[in-house]
Amino acid sequence: MDCTMTSSILSANYNTILFEFGVILVTSKILHALLRNVYQPRVFSDLLLGIVLAQFRVLSLTNAINLVFGKIGGFVFAPYLFALGVEMDPGTLLDAPTADAVVAYAGILSSSVLVTLFHMPLMKATSGVVHEHSLRSFLGLAAVLANTASPVLTRLTTDLKIAKTAVGRLAVGAGLASDMVTTMLIAVGSMIWRDAGGRDSPIVQPVLTAAVLVVVIVSAFVSRAMAEWVGGRNPEGRRMRGFDLSLVALAAAALCWLSSALRLDVNMAAFLVGLAFPSEGRVSRLLVSKINFVLSSFVLPLYVSHVCLSLRQTTDDIEVTGLGRTEGFRAFVMELPFPWWKVFFVTVMGTLGKLTGCAAAGLLRGLGWLEALALGMLLNVKGYFHIYCAQAAFDAGIITDKSFMAIIFMVALNVAVTPMVGMGIASWARRSVQWRLMGLQHHDPSTExxxxxxxxxxxxxxxxxxxxxxxxxxxxxxxxxxxxxxxxxxxxxxxxxxxxxxxxxxxxxxxxxxxxxxxxxxxxxxxxxxxxxxxxxxxxxxxxxxxxxxxxxxxxxxxxxxxxxxxxxxxxxxxxxxxxxxxxxxxxxxxxxxxxxxxxxxxxxxxxxxxxxxxxxxxxxxxxxxxxxxxxxxxxxxxxxxxxxxxxxxxxxxxxxxxxxxxxxxxxxxxxxxxxxxxxxxxxxxxxxxxxxxxxxxxxxxxxxxxxxxxxxxxxxxxxxxxxxxxxxxxxxxxxxxxxxxxxxxxxxxxxxxxxxxxxxxxxxxxxxxxxxxxxxxxxxxxxxxxxxxxxxxxxxxxxxxxxxxxxxxxxxxxxxxxxxxxxxxxx
Known part of the structure; x- marks a missing residue:
């Protein structure tokens, strides 16, 4: 009966759903073009559009949209995490820590310490941010708060032209290191706390985890061999054959499917396979470029709108607010008392964690205290990955609807404020250059x-x-x-x-x-x-x-x-x-x-x-x-x-x-x-x-x-x-x-x-x-x-x-x- 109803909804409203998708995409592009003048990244325009759609219920078929993305939502974010993994080089973890890595590790450590100190109010079963009181929820929250959205940070520093300043270069390098380490921790955690419904014996899970690691190692050899082969057939400066690039993408998809077949989350599998791919080379650059173009133009705006539209009320929240069950299931979370304290608490926790560690490391690197604070604020920037983590935690029952909504608003607030910090750094850098003439005679010999x-x-x-x-x-x-x-x-x-x-x-x-x-x-x-x-x-x-x-x-x-x-x-x-x-x-x-x-x-x-x-x-x-x-x-x-x-x-x-x-x-x-x-x-x-x-x-x-x-x-x-x-x-x-x-x-x-x-x-x-x-x-x-x-x-x-x-x-x-x-x- 349910399957028949689902099919009828999709077939009857197919054209309407396509029209709504087109409206979302066009509106997102227009909104981004307007907000780009004030240096707001694309994730903010997508979030703002999703929040408006969820608040005012502009579209009539939100159930159908959620139904479409509910079927494929588990796979939508895999290309994003794969491209993110390709851009990272895990080999740097084996080298001596650079200044960027030290700043990143300091931010991760301080965020983890702060979550440990305040884990009691965070993890209350009824009124806390995290609904589930467990080790995986504790470590997951620490990793997410310590994570930096490196793609958002890189684009922001480029648009503001601060990527070549001392603070900008340090922030970009530290952001990439922080993003790599925390995302790897989350991927490893997803392997350890794999949900099998209690059907597996104790020995099955370690075997599956080892099998996933073997697939990742094999992926490194296969991907490098394919990249060299394709690179030899397509020298630098000549047009890349579409068939060759498609073969690489097909191989990557097969490796991701093989990892997910071993009961690993497909998105985390995509990230691990992406890490195994070579980060340098024309093939990797072009593959990431094509994936990011499709994601930013079509997939991510629809995904963020789906996430915001899925903010529904759960039974726990109904009981807290005293609404009836029938009323509750028809109401949006935004119609409930807004969880201001959760938004404030999560925002302060993430900001203080990054500011404490990153600013201290920046001061040790010789930055002024204003520059060090700006470094910490830049490394606190959030993005699409945090939206995905919030959605995954909600689906796993780790957080409630109100906490889900609080995290979404925290990400939007964080992304909106960070460009202002970047503009402050840009104006400071321009002023310093204005009074420090650009020439050898005026060059500070202690600097690069x-x-x-x-x-x-x-x-x-x-x-x-x-x-x-x-x-x-x-x-x-x-x-x-x-x-x-x-x-x-x-x-x-x-x-x-x-x-x-x-x-x-x-x-x-x-x-x-x-x-x-x-x-x-x-x-x-x-x-x-x-x-x-x-x-x-x-x-x-x-x-x-x-x-x-x-x-x-x-x-x-x-x-x-x-x-x-x-x-x-x-x-x-x-x-x-x-x-x-x-x-x-x-x-x-x-x-x-x-x-x-x-x-x-x-x-x-x-x-x-x-x-x-x-x-x-x-x-x-x-x-x-x-x-x-x-x-x-x-x-x-x-x-x-x-x-x-x-x-x-x-x-x-x-x-x-x-x-x-x-x-x-x-x-x-x-x-x-x-x-x-x-x-x-x-x-x-x-x-x-x-x-x-x-x-x-x-x-x-x-x-x-x-x-x-x-x-x-x-x-x-x-x-x-x-x-x-x-x-x-x-x-x-x-x-x-x-x-x-x-x-x-x-x-x-x-x-x-x-x-x-x-x-x-x-x-x-x-x-x-x-x-x-x-x-x-x-x-x-x-x-x-x-x-x-x-x-x-x-x-x-x-x-x-x-x-x-x-x-x-x-x-x-x-x-x-x-x-x-x-x-x-x-x-x-």
Whole structure:
């Protein structure tokens, strides 16, 4: 009779149910699009819609909707947990605990201690949050409160652009570790407390548990073999065959079914099988991407609506409220007295548990107390998994309807508040960056150095890798975060070869030439990162744009990463005979615009085989106490000061033998400088009279004297810190030499530099935008590339050297940053 009634309901209202599903999906998308403007994640819009539907009973066939999801609800969440497991690497549990893991473990421990201290009011049979007084309910509640919704946290930090801040990076890593550990504990608990209805003998359950573990181990070998096979058939950069991806999905489903056939919950089986899958690789990335797209677009909004609509009243709650049995079964829980104290109690328990442990661990990591509290609040974020756990606990009789409703409202409240914490962190980070200029001279040497590195092709990787390696030892314990940007021109051919939704960039260019180039770049960067160890983090990015717009991608990346320096290859490349070719005008345009608009310091690299020699000779040079000979040229000005700061960072590396060359005016040059000032005064007097001439002369002399004073003070401090201590040391690695040359004009300056070109492998020089010196007068009249500055252009010309590479450095313009027109009003 019941089966006949169920079939009749479904057949009679099939079109209506589809219409209601469509209404829920469309409304969820519209709601998410509106709430996304205030950085609310998708789970909040789904929860808000479900609560509204449950409160006002907007849909007429809620019984039919619950009936449909009641039949398949036990399997709906399995793909979500499978994708979650694939994104995690259980091998990290065997490694030494990182800072992220320590913060995660501290949060889990403090949450468990808090649940232990307050387990009595939590687990009262009549008025507590947990209806069942047992060990499994106690451990399950502790694990759920300690769990962090890592997908929600990752998306939130990305949208708020705090994923690259110290707090954001620590929160994302700790959230993933916390999510993995607690979900594994829940999965193991579901195996131990498997409900068999008392039919099994005591030996059956351990045997089934062991069988599940065997299936998981087999899954690891099967999945890795399939991933390698599919990866070999579908190289990186080419379109993935749908049949191959379907085979992987089918194998995963078969392994999940085999685990569930051993009486393990199918959702927990999916998570364990997902953990066994390799977390790296194109196959895993694409599989997770496809699953998450289907889940977020169709499945999860309907699932959350089903959960909220299933809030019905149980017999226990009817007796508490005094309603009749007939009335009770027709009433929604929301029509009963709202369990405010349960919402408050569960929210406070979860928040305090995370705040206590995570904030303490953050303080030990050197965070301020405000940052530590923000870290704890971010790690307390809840999500879809907590809704699933509430539903599973309700179905198992562990919690009552009112506690179920309290947990749902707690998740909604928690998710709504967390973006506000993230916005506070984002505003704090932006303010700190506003008052800490993004450049090497203003970089805190105790913190990680962040670089944005532009790459035209694999030929640029050796030299730029050498520069990254040389710079990273200047501070922060050798920690470097490099954002390697592949600069690919967007043409009609590449536009036709774009596949959205694949790869680590969100798009994949299937053009064979581009994919091969990116593959070679990736192999070279992977080799560099593997050689350098854990201190170096290299993230691959793609700037796929036309040349007039490509600079925007690089500048946005530098701003989001809060980078101190952007390194770009010169648009000209060296020929086999040692001369420079004509170069690519498009890349030159990109360099010019980045130099003009970058939110941090910029370095342009003229490569003459520096990276090849460094790769071949670097390790031997370090062993022998010698290194690559580098000279930094200091004439004066902000750009030269930035170049000197960069050289100071490089000097810490044992494979760099650095020399500081200071070029100063001799007597002839000083006389010419005075004559230039007198000529300027004479011209001004002709235009505006004696008073105007005096004012103009005073202003010019004042600015030049002030610049010279800043240069002298800066170089004196540099000499004291880096040169004086190195004088007298034997050997090369890590030491610094000093040269001083007195010259009269630009010709003598060029002669001095030419005399050094055979002794040094790399020249570091400032661009010299604000340099006011008679030593460089007239050099720009013959310049081919004005964007390099007068000295940089000389060093980059074909007739200068065939072996000496050049790094031209430009400091971020502080006056442009603060939008002032006079240095007198600079807030520094």
């Amino acid at each position: 150095l962040r670089l944005v590195v532009g790459l035209h092709g694999p030929q640029d990787v050796p030299t730029l890798s050498y520069l990254m390696e040389a710079l990273r030892w200047g501070g922060g314990g050798g920690e470097l975060a490099a954002y390697a940007v592949d600069m690919v021109q967007l043409t009609d051919q590449t536009a036709a070869a774009i596949v959205k939704g694949g790869g680590f960039d969100g798009v994949t260019v299937v053009d064979e030439e581009v994919s091969e180039m990116r593959k070679l770049i990736g192999e070279a960067l992977d080799a560099y990162q593997a050689e350098c160890g854990e201190g170096v983090k290299v993230r691959r990015l793609l700037a796929l744009s036309s040349f007039p717009d490509m600079h925007s991608d690089i500048c946005i990346c530098a701003e989001d990463a809060m980078a101190a320096l952007v390194l770009l290859p010169f648009h000209k490349a060296q020929r086999l005979d040692g001369s420079m070719d004509a170069g690519h005008f498009g890349f030159r345009l990109v360099n010019q615009k980045v130099l003009q608009l970058a939110p941090c310091s910029v370095g342009v690299v003229v490569d003459r085989g520096l990276g090849k020699h460094a790769t071949r000779e670097g390790q031997a040079a370090i062993r022998e106490g010698q290194g690559q000979a580098v000279v930094v040229v200091f004439i004066g000005g902000a750009d030269d000061r930035e170049a000197l700061t960069l050289a100071a960072l490089m000097s810490k590396h044992p494979g760099v033998r650095l020399t500081a060359l200071r070029v100063v005016q001799n007597a002839t040059a000083q006389a010419r400088a005075k004559a230039r000032t007198s000529l300027f005064e004479t011209k001004a007097s002709r235009r505006g009279g004696v008073g105007a001439a005096a004012a103009a002369s005073s202003s010019a002399l004042g600015q030049e004297e002030a610049q010279m004073q800043v240069d002298d003070k800066f170089f004196a401090e540099f000499y004291r810190k880096h040169v004086a201590g190195a004088i007298g040391k034997q050997g090369g690695g890590g030491g610094m030499g000093y040269l001083e040359k007195h010259v009269a004009d630009g010709a003598e300056l060029v002669a001095v530099l030419r005399g050094l070109q055979s002794e040094y492998r790399l020249f570091v020089v400032g661009r010299g935008r604000d340099r006011s010196s008679v030593l460089t007068e007239g050099l720009d009249e013959w310049a081919e590339c004005l964007e390099l500055g007068p000295v940089g252009d000389i060093l980059a010309s074909s007739d200068f050297s065939a072996t000496a590479s050049v790094l031209i450095v430009q400091q971020y313009d502080a006056k442009k940053h603060y939008k002032v027109i006079d240095e007198e009003f600079m807030p520094l």
